Amino acid sequence: KIFQNHRVRFVEKNIALDSEYGKELEQRCKCVGEPPSLPVVFIDGHYLGGAEKILGMNESGELQDLLTKIERVQHPHTCQTCGGFAFIPCPMCHGSKMSVFRNCFTDSFKALKCTSCNENGLQPCASCSQ
Known part of the structure; x- marks a missing residue:
């Protein structure tokens, strides 16, 4: 603050x-x-x-x-995408940290660890530079 x-x-x-x-x-x-x-x-x-x-x-x-x-901020604003938290839920796994993979040879599905997000199911916000 x-x-x-x-x-x-x-x-x-x-x-x-x-x-x-x-x-x-x-x-x-x-x-x-x-x-x-x-x-x-x-x-x-x-x-x-x-x-x-x-x-x-x-x-x-x-x-x-x-x-x-230090550089000054003239009009401070909050990022509309992440709300100022600098991270958003992963769009690939929706924050579950698991991505579903379908086996092409059978009708079974496997849950694999999502490689697009961090350990909390988050990705850095692309809309802001925080």
Whole structure:
């Protein structure tokens, strides 16, 4: 919410929606020698800190100084496709994580793991660049 109030462009990565985000967080925190914790903020790839540090920096005005070089958002809007979550249910399996395959030689169907989506049955939203 703080970054929305400052009207800066930012990317929020929810590790509950995609495990790749969790792996990326672990790798980034390991590089700076910090234990992975949530929430955590990186600005231009540099570790800034967690929620308490960001709140403190916001109160002192230090955050405003750091955000002067960050691109501003003139008219913030929510993506109409994903509602701002950056992910949509997989159109191939409809979020079930299984795709149905029909055997051409018999009338039987087999359920296979969908290869189009992540472990939660989601795909990145193509309509927004979050």
